[in-house]
Amino acid sequence: MSNSTHRLSVIIDCDPGQDDALMLFLALNAPELDVLGVVACGGNVPLARTELNCRILVEMAGRTDVPVYAGCVGPMVEQLFTAEYLHGETGIDGIDFFEPSIPKQDMHGVDFIIETLRKAEDDEITLVPTGPLTNIAMALRKAPDILPKIKQIVLMGGASFEAGNVTPSAEFNIYVDPHAADIVMRCGRPIVMFGLDVTHQLMTNPCIVENISVLDNKVAHASAGMLDFFGQYDAAKYSAEGGPLHDPCTIAWLLEPEIFELKPCHVAIETTSELTRGHTAVDFWGVTGNEPNALWAHEANRDRFFGLLTERLALY
Ligand code: RIB
Numbered sequence: 001m002s003n004s005t006h007r008l009s010v011i012i013d014c015d016p017g018q019d020d021a022l023m024l025f026l027a028l029n030a031p032e033l034d035v036l037g038v039v040a041c042g043g044n045v046p047l048a049r050t051e052l053n054c055r056i057l058v059e060m061a062g063r064t065d066v067p068v069y070a071g072c073v074g075p076m077v078e079q080l081f082t083a084e085y086l087h088g089e090t091g092i093d094g095i096d097f098f099e100p101s102i103p104k105q106d107m108h109g110v111d112f113i114i115e116t117l118r119k120a121e122d123d124e125i126t127l128v129p130t131g132p133l134t135n136i137a138m139a140l141r142k143a144p145d146i147l148p149k150i151k152q153i154v155l156m157g158g159a160s161f162e163a164g165n166v167t168p169s170a171e172f173n174i175y176v177d178p179h180a181a182d183i184v185m186r187c188g189r190p191i192v193m194f195g196l197d198v199t200h201q202l203m204t205n206p207c208i209v210e211n212i213s214v215l216d217n218k219v220a221h222a223s224a225g226m227l228d229f230f231g232q233y234d235a236a237k238y239s240a241e242g243g244p245l246h247d248p249c250t251i252a253w254l255l256e257p258e259i260f261e262l263k264p265c266h267v268a269i270e271t272t273s274e275l276t277r278g279h280t281a282v283d284f285w286g287v288t289g290n291e292p293n294a295l296w297a298h299e300a301n302r303d304r305f306f307g308l309l310t311e312r313l314a315l316y
């Protein structure tokens with residue numbers, strides 16, 4: 001983790017999504033981070049909505065200095081599969097919608113990633129993807145020379161001891177674009193993965209949402225509204241008290257890594273089987289003999305996670 005004076009340079013790639021929204025709010029007022037830009041990808045809802053949602057959320061966070069780019073419309077090979085059934089038609093249902101004043105940047109999000117990395121020093125830029133990995137993989141394919149500039153890729157995706165949340169085998173982000181995930185997992189740069197094994201330990205509940213809703217600022221109120229909506233699906237499907245806060249795990253780890261326990265694992269992606277498309281084969285016990293290519297998060301301190309989230313939302 002960087003010292004208090006040096007801010008970590010970060011590019012966020014996401015598909016808001018209520019949990020992406022909380023991830024953005026956690027990142028955008030963190031003094032530890034220098035968010036160079038936000039790139040939208042097709043995922044929870046189509047790109048036209050995820051890029052609009054990114055602009056709404058960046059503006060609501062008071063960070064109109066952070067540029068927002070639209071990346072790829074959909075996966076590299078598969079057809080786009082979206083999740084309005086969970087996130088609502090807008091993708092961030094639960095928020096009071098407004099037309100953002102900040103414009104979408106003209107440059108394509110993949111080109112923004114490439115150009116920013118090309119200008120950076122080696123090991124300088126942290127990539128934080130919390131949607132399908134299409135934009136990251138396309139940048140690596142279009143400009144392999146950017147690899148040494150990537151300090152680490154801190155992503156939300158995959159599942160191992162937990163079943164999938166789209167099929168019995170696969171988690172949404174990896175399922176939507178398994179080919180992109182395969183390219184990223186083989187890229188050779190440091191990867192930190194937050195899959196369902198750890199995000200399902202971080203379910204919200206009415207008390208957590210209440211603690212956020214009583215904070216006296218519009219970002220907290222918007223967060224409570226979105227979490228309230230987001231929790232309804234899991235409450236109905238699993239009789240849970242709320243929803244799993246997947247995407248904020250990435251930023252929470254950058255801010256307070258001790259919240260999580262990670263293990264070096266080899267992670268491979270299923271790209272050919274119809275039945276198990278997008279499965280993450282996480283070699284947790286080292287039985288394949290393959291060198292680990294990721295740090296796999298497997299435990300989280302729930303109280304510290306929600307304490308950090310609530311504390312940071314209170315600062316808006
Ligand atoms: O499976 C959960 C992931 O898929 C989260 O990133 C959620 O926002 C969706 O993108």
Ligand code: CA
Nearest residue numbers: 017020130131
């Ligand atoms: Ca997401």
